[in-house]
Amino acid sequence: MNYKIVVDSCGELTEEMKQSGYFESVAMSIELEGSTIVDDETFDQADFLKRIAASGECPKSSCPSPERYMESYAGEAERVYVVTLTAELSGSYNSAVLGKNLYEEEYGKKQIHIFNSKSASVGETLIALKIQECEEAGMTFEEVIQTVEEYIESQKLYFVLETLETLKKNGRLKGVKALVASALNIKPVMGATPKGTIYQIGQARGIKKALAKMTEMAAEGIQCGENKILGIAHCNCRERAEAVAEMIKEKKNVKDVIISNTAGISSMYANDGGIIVVI
DSSP: OOEEEEEETTSOOOHHHHHHSSEEEEOOEEEETTEEEEOSTTOOHHHHHHHHHHOSSOOEEEOOOHHHHHHHHOSSOSEEEEEESOTTTOSHHHHHHHHHHHHHHHHOOOEEEEEEOSSOTHHHHHHHHHHHHHHHTTOOHHHHHHHHHHHHHHOOEEEEOSOOHHHHHTTTTTTOOOOOOGGGTEEEEEEEOTTSOEEEEEEEESHHHHHHHHHHHHHHTSOTTOOOEEEEEESSOHHHHHHHHHHHHHHSOOSEEEEEEOOHHHHHHHOTTOEEEEO
């Protein structure tokens, strides 16, 4: 195995990715009412959503330590690629870079590259798959980096959530203009800027209309002839995710569709019923 792809746990790995042996997830964690929930294979989404609903507290997320990243760089793989949650909203990227420095101080130089996804959730998943595609095509380390960085620049992320409270309380909506009062049942359509921060693209009354608006925007973001994979992450609402996928496919052709249930960090921010679309 000449290469390895490390993804922080905000990015969901599909079953095929887990079984391939090429991917490793580095766990982030969540603090809620004095207890720590580790975002790994032990994460129980149903229990977590129940605890959130019953709690008056806002959960907080923590990124992996540099030491944990350092461990993930070890092993036989000659080339290690890392995909982290957008550096604008998390310390995960910086932690991964520090981990690389620690690794090289102790073991010497190795081909390690850390990608700032400027994205989250299934956006990270698609970036990880792009790395694998480039490696399997026989590209050099430098060619993989250049191709994937270009892919990151072209990627577009949209989301519609039932509530933005967790993002707001954790300071992830800085710079977003005042959002319309939820009493009117106005649901904002949100997106990621090229830098990897969050902004509001539009809004609609009610979740169905907001999702429809988001699918229009996502479809418009697909250039004619582009051979792109559509990624959709959902928090406990697969039927909603499948409906969004169908609406986008009716408007534009896509190479493939990946639908995943959100892992811990994405569940914390998306909340029950949230939908994230990446193209």
